[in-house]
Amino acid sequence: MKARWFTIAAGCTFLFCTLALAQDKQNKPQTAPSASAHENAPNESARGEKLFRTNCGRCHNPPENISPREARAVVRHMRVRATLTDEDERLILKFLAP
Amino acid sequence: MQPVLAPVLSVPLGDRWLIESRADLRVVDFQQGPGGSYSNESFATLEYLQLDYNANSHLTISAGRFLTPFNIYNERITPIWISKLQDAPYVAAIGTGLGYSDGLMLRGNVISTRDFAVNYEGYFSVASTINKLTSQRGTGGRVSVFIPHTRLELGTSYRRTLEGTRFNSEGADLTWEPYQAPIQIRGEWARSQSGFGYWIQASYRLSQIKGESSLIGRLEPVFRMQQFFRSEAIPNDSLPTTNAQQPTFGLNYYLPHEVRLNASYGRQLMSNATNTNVWDFGITYRFLFPAWPGASR
Numbered sequence: 065m066k067a068r069w070f071t072i073a074a075g076c077t078f079l080f081c082t083l084a085l086a087q088d089k090q091n092k093p094q095t096a097p098s099a100s101a102h103e104n105a106p107n108e109s110a111r112g113e114k115l116f117r118t119n120c121g122r123c124h125n126p127p128e129n130i131s132p133r134e135a136r137a138v139v140r141h142m143r144v145r146a147t148l149t150d151e152d153e154r155l156i157l158k159f160l161a162p
Numbered sequence: 163m164q165p166v167l168a169p170v171l172s173v174p175l176g177d178r179w180l181i182e183s184r185a186d187l188r189v190v191d192f193q194q195g196p197g198g199s200y201s202n203e204s205f206a207t208l209e210y211l212q213l214d215y216n217a218n219s220h221l222t223i224s225a226g227r228f229l230t231p232f233n234i235y236n237e238r239i240t241p242i243w244i245s246k247l248q249d250a251p252y253v254a255a256i257g258t259g260l261g262y263s264d265g266l267m268l269r270g271n272v273i274s275t276r277d278f279a280v281n282y283e284g285y286f287s288v289a290s291t292i293n294k295l296t297s298q299r300g301t302g303g304r305v306s307v308f309i310p311h312t313r314l315e316l317g318t319s320y321r322r323t324l325e326g327t328r329f330n331s332e333g334a335d336l337t338w339e340p341y342q343a344p345i346q347i348r349g350e351w352a353r354s355q356s357g358f359g360y361w362i363q364a365s366y367r368l369s370q371i372k373g374e375s376s377l378i379g380r381l382e383p384v385f386r387m388q389q390f391f392r393s394e395a396i397p398n399d400s401l402p403t404t405n406a407q408q409p410t411f412g413l414n415y416y417l418p419h420e421v422r423l424n425a426s427y428g429r430q431l432m433s434n435a436t437n438t439n440v441w442d443f444g445i446t447y448r449f450l451f452p453a454w455p456g457a458s459r
Contacts (some may be wrong), residue, residue, distance in 0.1 A: 118313065137174050
């Protein structure tokens with residue numbers, strides 16, 4: 065029984081990955097932010113966006129129509145939840161409230 | 163039918179302090195036996211109310227009531243606007259006590275580079291029997307390694323319950339979200355004196371087909387498999403009374419303005435009890451607004 069369900073779980077997970085990665089090849093490929101890309105980011109907002117995607121975006125999308133005051137409260141909350149550094153907090157705030 | 167309101171309060175004070183809180187207010191319908199009439203009952207839970215001090219990048223001190231940091235489900239996935247399936251997995255009850263702890267927590271990152279980050283959380287919780295503010299005495303923590311280039315995170319957790327019969331709980335968790343595709347793999351394994359089990363969940367947003375704002379791009383199929391193996395009968399441990407397994411298929415639909423529809427079907431298979439179908443239909447709406455007038459900084 066254990067082996068059967070484990071096989072089903074593994075099979076479905078594999079199917080998800082295969083479908084997603086196969087679909088990706090048909091579209092424009094995206095790449096993880098490289099070290100050089102990080103260094104050459106045009107501005108701090110873009111770096112903040114990458115940090116948001118890397119950390120906060122793993123669980124949720126950015127809130128819509130957020131004011132600078134709200135952004136400050138949200139980012140402070142996320143700093144604790146996602147264990148962000150001082151620099152991460154500052155850059156993500158630049159992204160959410162440029 | 164179960165309407166739920168989960169207000170989150172976040173109050174930054176200066177550059178280092180934060181007060182944050184979340185409550186869970188819900189009304190649950192009950193049927194008085196098969197074919198009987200319905201009645202309802204309301205529940206209000208204070209899930210966390212904590213004061214945080216961000217000393218530096220390596221240390222944040224939290225005092226008050228906080229979500230017990232054990233594996234990933236309790237701290238990260240319980241918000242109803244985040245969880246992709248509304249039912250909690252079986253093993254979410256292992257190592258988290260009541261789900262929250264009252265005491266002191268230290269957290270932060272040990273090291274953070276371009277290639278990896280090592281994070282930690284450690285806490286001590288006191289016992290409380292105050293009505294609506296009960297908590298269990300215990301201690302524990304979690305250590306995780308996060309690789310930003312692949313968005314892969316591996317963590318391990320430990321808890322020692324120091325109330326009544328003292329026992330240990332151990333856990334391990336995995337999160338992987340490749341940049342190449344909007345796919346998310348999450349899973350946990352946990353064990354305690356009650357037994358052990360795991361869940362693994364995969365979700366795939368179909369945004370690669372015609373963009374995330376297209377009709378089909380707003381869809382997200384989800385699959386979760388979970389099993390629990392009972393080793394000792396412990397009353398009121400919030401775990402299945404016998405060995406159990408449940409595959410669950412879900413479908414989420416992301417509407418504009420932070421509205422999400424979700425539906426799921428699961429089949430709960432118990433070793434010594436009747437198997438049951440588990441259907442869930444839901445709608446979530448997330449919004450935020452300033453709670454107090456003030457100037458922007």
